[in-house]
Amino acid sequence: MTDESRPEDDSMREVVERSRSGAPAVGEAVRDRFSSDEVFQRIIAAADEEVTSGGRELFFSGLAAGLAITITFMLYASMTASTDYHPILSVILYPLGFIYIIIGGYQLYTENTLPPVALTLERLASLPTLLRHWSIVLAGNFVGGAFGALVLSYGGVFTGETVDAAIYVSSGGFEVGFWSLFFKAAMAGLIVAGVVWVGFASTDSVSRMLVVYLAFLAIPLGELYHVVVSFTEVLFLFFEEGIPLYGAEVSLYTGLFEFVLPVLLGNTIGGVVLVTLVNYFQTSEQRLEEARFEGVTRRLTVPEWVLGRAAGRSYVPILDATEATLFANEGHRIMVPITNPRTDGPIVELASRIASDHEDGLVHIVHVVQAPERMSLSAGAGRIADASAEGMTGLREIAEGYDIDVSTSTVVSHRSFEEVFNMARRTRPEAVLMGWGDDQLWNAARAERPIDELTNQLPCDFLILNESDLDTSRILLPTSGGPDSALGAEVASVLSRTAGSEVTLLHVVDGPENRAEGEGFLTAWAAEHGLSDADRVVNDGGDVEEAIVEEAAESTLVIIGATEKGLLSRLVSNSLHLDVLHDVDCSVLLAERPSSRSLRDRLFGAGRYASGSVSGTVERDPDKSSGADLSETDAAEIGSTINEADEWVDDTGDASNAERDAGSDAENDTESRADDEPAQSAVITDHDDPIEDDDAVNDDGEDADAGDTSERRD
Missing domain, CATH: 3.40.50.620 (HUPs)
Structure with missing residues (x-):
């Protein structure tokens, strides 16, 4: 097979083609068999596309799958009537609806017990993201099945003996106990998830369709149950027979909670546990690295994996190969x-x-x-x-x-x-x-x-410049010892070396009796942050903003750090009521460093930045890390x-x-x-x-094309 060059903006599935063993994700001439790692790579690539789909796309794809399941139910009932209830001939066309789904690429709930779960196991998608995906697909399947059942009941599709056969087929699940339904459905879930795995392992369409047909034929032959088919059957009985909502042995309530529910649980457990987990653990630790899935280096943290956006991120894009190569x-x-x-x-x-x-x-x-x-x-x-x-x-x-x-x-x-x-x-x-x-x-x-969803876990240091005419010759840095004023100190120290800036440190204390303590703190803090040569000013007036405005009169740049609630979210919401930003005539640089707040703090309260005491000094209040009080504000509406x-x-x-x-x-x-x-x-x-x-010289020692411009789409 010829190794052709690929463009930089390869799609997710095409990236798998560059895996160590060459496993493609799309149709090409390939060798007869894939390793388990390569199959897993193809599943992850497909799952990444599915899990990022919008709710509308997922729902209508699920609805189409539900309508396709109606075809399965219709043919099952029709063949049962026409073959005089023959146990084999009556189910010979049962898999047709599932084949429609496979070829059409529709979203069926039981198929989603493998790809998105694999993505979640790799901590590339969170549990809330998985549940969102499942919920939307299942809702679409049920709506499609309900609409199909309505058409079959009131559209005159079934006539004569076919109606009796459809009622017979639909009533069978009511006679089976909860746990029997659960385990029968678990076996069906194993079959469906197994079909997905084998489908990705297949190298040609003919073998894939043969596996799909035989596997789904095993469901009625084994007297197993599929949740969308079961839901369609219950709704058909409700529309056709007029079964009561509640209070009878055969009612809509018993159909949903004593028939459909155990089948739903069984299909889910069977697909996730018996197939996905088993196949996951037979893969190697390099199952994704060898396919150049750069997202594996940025997996979700455990809190993010469990709680999603409430703890930070809910999803990690896998294909960041361009950026990772570009900036590695x-x-x-x-x-x-x-x-x-x-x-x-x-x-x-x-x-x-x-x-x-x-x-x-x-x-x-x-x-x-x-x-x-x-x-x-x-x-x-x-x-x-x-x-x-x-x-x-x-x-x-x-x-x-x-x-x-x-x-x-x-x-x-x-x-x-x-x-x-x-x-x-x-x-x-x-x-x-x-x-x-x-x-x-x-x-x-x-x-x-x-904005809190973006800023509650900053990816790096953030500096926000509010400039009039930028001049870094004289810098004022207010501080009371927090991590954000430490970031400001780093910037001030750099500018003193690269731009010859004169740096003045400002610390505000409450009253003359605290001046000595403040001077000791400021001296130690300056030494700790490489600013021993900076001028040091201790203001004992107690009013932070007034002190900053007074000292800023002789400065060209003021660097102010964030407080516990963060600058970025306040800037966006217009709730940063810091008069000094408008009262000074010079440029202002706002600094915010990623927070070390705990998960509990980020979920249930603003929390505080971690701040250790400077060696040899008293520990200052980290809430006033910038030397300015930003806490007493009202939230503004973001709109x-x-x-x-x-x-x-x-x-x-x-x-x-x-x-x-x-x-x-x-x-x-x-x-x-x-x-x-x-x-x-x-x-x-x-x-x-x-x-x-x-990269100007390639592996052969020849000059590479340095003028290449890459365009990528995320």
Whole structure:
């Protein structure tokens, strides 16, 4: 088999084709047999596509599967009547509905006891995500089955002896006990999940269909039960026979809770335990690594796995091969999300000064474009990316002036603020430095999903610059000892070396009697953070904001750390009532470091940042880590409308026009998305390869193509 080159934007399933043993996920000429690891890789690839589907897609796919099951029930009843209840001939067409489902790619609940469960076992999807997937698919199956039963009952599809045969077939489950139904259904669940495994292990369609037919034929021959078929049978009895809702031996209540429920539990346990777990443990520890599934290095934590978004993430994208390769060997990298290349130069300049303190410093400029809700990303992203690359030329020149490496990317997304966090989690920078203001990015944040879901577990340090005219010559750093003021100290220390900044430390105490203690604390804190040469000011007035405003009169930049409740979420919700941000005439840099709060704190309360005492000094209150009290505020409602048009490249507005043209192309695409469903994937374009120098020579010693531009879609 010829080994052909693959584009950088290979789909999830195509990535499996690059596995160590060459197991493909899509139809190709392959060897006769896959190893268990390769089968598992194909299942994971398919599951990753399914679990990220929207609720509408899953539901209607499940509904189609429910309607297909109606075909199985119809043929079962018809053949039973026409063959005079022959035990074998009557079930000969039973598998047809299931074959429809397999070929059509519909979502059947019992088939989902394998792929999404495998993803969950790998801690790439959380239990809440699995339950969401199951619930939507099962609801669709039941609605489809109910509609089919209604048509069979009132549409005149069954006539004469066929009606009697259908009633006979449907009533059989009422005569079987709860536990017998459970174990019969468990065996059926084993069969269905086994079909899924064998289907992924098959190398041709003929053998796959043969396995499907024989396996599903075993269900009626073995007098086993499938939950969607059973539900359809109960609803048929309810519509056709008029069985009571409750109070009889054969009623809708007994049908649902004494017939369908044990079958549902049995199918689930049989599929998950008897097939998925058994097959999972026969695979090797390298079952995913060899397929280059980069997501395995970023698995969910145990709390995230159990609680999903309540504890942080609920899903880890598997295919991050581009980002992982792109940034694997980089050193100190600062990611700079921007919205307007014409005006965001000061942000890039500050990031460049910080990165220049490291020999391997790199600034990654990410132009984040908020796309209109109705715009098709695939239709207009290319034109936007081209205009964006041209617009970032000046920013690249600013960064290169500091003798550091620079890379640029463009992200076009319907959820631009959320994409900043996604990008940070994928590329793992040392810090994110972004501007703060009433622009598209922050307006979009107020319209996206609750900001706490993004910010309760920051992927890295965040620095937010509110600049007027950036000048780092004289820095004021208020502190009372928390981790966020420590982050501010790192920035101040770097700027003192790279920009020759003069640093002044400020500590506020309550009254003159506490001055000596405050001076001792500030001296020790300065030494601890490499700022022994900084000027130190202790204010005994007790008013933090007034002290900052007073000292800031002689400063050009004030660095302020977060409090226990976080700066990012407060900036988005407009609930950061810190007057000093508006009372000072200089630039302000807000710093927030990832929290070490416990899971309980993140679920049931704001919690506190962990803060150890500085050696040789008293421990200061970590709640006032910035030297400013941010706690007494009122929550503001997050609901601002996304600004859909903002010129950001040059005076001609080429990029904006491209965005509007793309939006016009997709005018009829009015699909709405619920907040808890995955949005349309962002389109990410890398305009250069920041590690191309390392790859400039290929394995044969020849020069590689260093001018390659990769475009990827997440």
